[in-house]
Amino acid sequence: MKLYQIAHSxxxxxxxISTISVIxxxxxxxxxLCEQLTEDKVLAWFTKIGATRVKRYEVPSLGALNFVLENTLGGGVTRSLALDKHGKSLSGLMLEMDLN
Structure with a gap:
C-alpha cells in the first residue's frame, strides 16, 4: 500500500532544509507510521535528490511524524533552478512511499 492511503502531509x-510532516x-x-517510516528508510527514499541526513520527531498526540531533511532543496529555494525540489513538492514524493 502507498503511504497516501493512510496519511496526508x-x-x-x-x-x-525541508521539513515534512506525515499525519x-x-x-x-x-x-x-512509526514502524514503517524510519529515519533510514526516509533517507534512502530522498537520497536520490541529495538528502544527506534525516531526523524524525514523533508527535503522538497528533498522530504525526515530523522529518527534518538536510540538503534536499538544491542549495535552497532561492538558489535552486529545480522548481520541483521545493518543500511543497516533496510531500507528494513522500506520500508515494510503499508501506509493507
Missing part, C-alpha cells in the same frame, strides 16, 4: 522549507488519517494507523 504538510511541508516547509528553510534554506537547504495519519486515523489514530489507529499511527503505530504503522
Amino acid at each position: 504538510r511541508t516547509g522549507d528553510k534554506g537547504n 495519519a488519517y486515523s489514530k489507529e494507523d499511527y503505530p504503522c
Whole structure:
C-alpha cells in the first residue's frame, strides 16, 4: 500500500532544509507510521535528490511524524533552478512511499 492511503502531509522549507510532516488519517494507523517510516528508510527514499541526513520527531498526540531533511532543496529555494525540489513538492514524493 502507498503511504497516501493512510496519511496526508504538510511541508516547509528553510534554506537547504525541508521539513515534512506525515499525519495519519486515523489514530489507529499511527503505530504503522512509526514502524514503517524510519529515519533510514526516509533517507534512502530522498537520497536520490541529495538528502544527506534525516531526523524524525514523533508527535503522538497528533498522530504525526515530523522529518527534518538536510540538503534536499538544491542549495535552497532561492538558489535552486529545480522548481520541483521545493518543500511543497516533496510531500507528494513522500506520500508515494510503499508501506509493507
